Amino acid sequence: MNKSLAHKERIAGILFILPFCVSLFVFFVYALGRTFLFSLQSYDLFSAPVWNGLGNYLALVGDPLFILALKHSLAFSIVVTTLQTGLALLLAMAANKQVKGKGVFRTIYYFPSILSSAAMTLIFMWLFQRKGVLNQGLSWLSAHGGLLAVALGIFLAVQTLQFVLGRRRYDWVRWGDPFHLIVSLGVTAIATLVLAGLGVGVRDLAEPVTVTWLNTRETFGPLPRTIWAIVAMNTFTTVPTLMLLYLAGLQSIPDSLYEAARLEGASAWQQIRYITWPRLMPVSFTVVTLGIIGTLQMFDQVALLGDAAPLESKITLAYFTYHNAFPPGGTPRIGMASAGALVLALLTLVMVLIQRSVGVSETTND
């Protein structure tokens, strides 16, 4: 009786999992196996594959484009993962403020994440044009740099003055006192407007800033300038998604912990350092893992740049694979593409493993 029930459950289980299993097997397991096989062959999609042994891997090592793609992918992944994790946490902490209308702010903050990479990339490409809004903003900053420095000076002076005067009366006054901040901001704004009206600190630019952001071979640090532009785009769209994860993490921290800390006299920074950060560790691991996986397969932005940027300044491993499989006007090199793809898969696994092992040691320290 019981045995036939278990048997029935097995049959049911197999039938239920079957549709998903077919999809998983055909489009993942079989595909992964074939990628491995192709990486040992020479194949152009049309004539029969020819055995090539490790030839493709040797060719990869000797291919400067591959080395470049590998370098770009690694640097891009590290830079973007760091940036987006930090910014997502800051954004979540802002969105977690218990004020009226916080739902509206959360909705607005999430907004950049719902759009397609195609639409977002086009919007950013427009921003990054030579005559685009970004360069205009930089021109403005460059023309008003003196004024802004003066404004900062005024702000710091007014704030410090208030602090010194306030400290005489109450010993609990801190330098960053919010009331003083508002007064300083107001004074600075008025003073700056007056100075701007008098033309102080404003200079006429002989030439507006016209940096070529996309169609260039310039590099800055480990990445070409083109990919730095993609870093900006990618961070902008992924931060809100990751913010939601942090937000859930923040909401799961009991208020009583903060209250206890406040009674003990812990500063805001100490609360973050000793309560928020350790409690968010598990979320941070998820965020970093998702970040690594997501950034290593970044492809859309590169493809959407199309002929607006030279191949060498935008190529990543994911795009290298695609580019070898479907070279514009060339013969597909499936062997090279597959070998590159496996390197990408391996890189993903290794980076996730490194992150996990570093993470484990850090949690045990705590």
Add this chain to the structure above:
Amino acid sequence: MTETSSNSVQTTLASGRLSDRPDARREQAAVRRRQASTLVLMYGVLISIATVLLGTFLFALLASVKEDPLEQPFRFWFAQINPVNWAGAWEQGREGSGNAWWGGFSPGGEVTFHLTYAAPVGEELAAPAIEIPRRRPGTGMAAAVYTDFAVDYASDLDIRREDGPLYEFTNKDGVTEQWQQATWHVRFRYEGEGPRIERVPFSSQAPRSQTLIDATLPPTRMERRGRVASWENVTPGVLGYVFNNYRRVFKESVDLNTGDSLFMSWFQNSLLISLGRVALTLVLATTGGYALARLKFPGQRAVFFTMLVSMMIPIQVTFISNYLVIREINLLNTPWAVIIVLVVSAQVLIMKQFFESVPREIEEAALMDGAGYWTTFYKVILPMSKPALITITIMAFQGAWNDFFWPLVLINSPPSAFALPVGLLSLRNAYGGAGDWSLILAGAFMSTVPVLILFMVFQRYIVDNPIASGSKE
């Protein structure tokens, strides 16, 4: 750390009750002021962040209705968003075609257009050379789309001069001069029968000493050092005036063989792909998730493990074989290819976790009553799963609508078979070189409408549900 506690605000407040000496009350007021300031600063920070995030889109949205998306300096106030011009555009559209919304020039249309020139007293106010130029609007494919010239159907221009009053004008050197002005009323009709013409270009050339100070609609641009005022369209209609670039996305990206709007078919393809993907995801994720959560079957752990690995491996690793499989079963260049190719591991995982949270007793009762596994699943479990189903539906729709990679790989030709994101790429290739970014931005914004609607309707399922958004990648 505890030493500083005596300095804290709470202690100050607590000690405030001890006395109502004036300085104690003043201190309390200072503390309250500090708390109010904290709130103000908090809102300030929240609003600043929102401005930065939405500002990007606002800039792009403004540029998408502009004539020149790369104008320097960037203006926030320009002709297309000025309501005064909407009134003019409405009237011109009505006169040209009887359609005040989208305008045009069609048989029976009779259009009047006013231009006012001014010059200092003493200068001659000569009649400007006004014409409807033999010009077709737009860039890129527009030349192949618009074959008719407005000038071929318009009657000769009937121009009447009307002198206006003298007025005082202070020039930039601070010198006040007497100026004279004259308005030219230009009238033309659509002669006989013919096609509806979408846009009527217009131009007026006057000596440099004369300044154009008013017109029914402001000129699109000034050419030849300000001597020639040039209009792209003097019969726009309100929507045709403000959303001209949006209309051009539909009108100027057409299949040259059939004449159908490419943008329209991209939109339909993407809709079909997204709905198909949603349906398939719902089936695979619910059955798969249920099996993994509740049923015992051989190979369960292997399936689960493979599923987790599949979420880590980039799609570029497996796409070649998938491309070949799709080619093998003759689905290349069809929406079906994109629908079936994706492995929905993340959604299976979400459903599995959801089913595990359902109390077992519910199913056991149903099974005891003699219901089979399928009946239990279909009649008892699924109806309880609405929140999870909505979550994976949104994920699947958004993912499919925004998907760029698979449509790029699996649908290459003809252009009418593209999905929307790939279509946007082809728009960029066609118009980006000419700097016609307003059309590209208009296309990008229109492509986001379905996910925007989805976002607005199901906002709380998205923003309040980190699992769904987190595993999207």
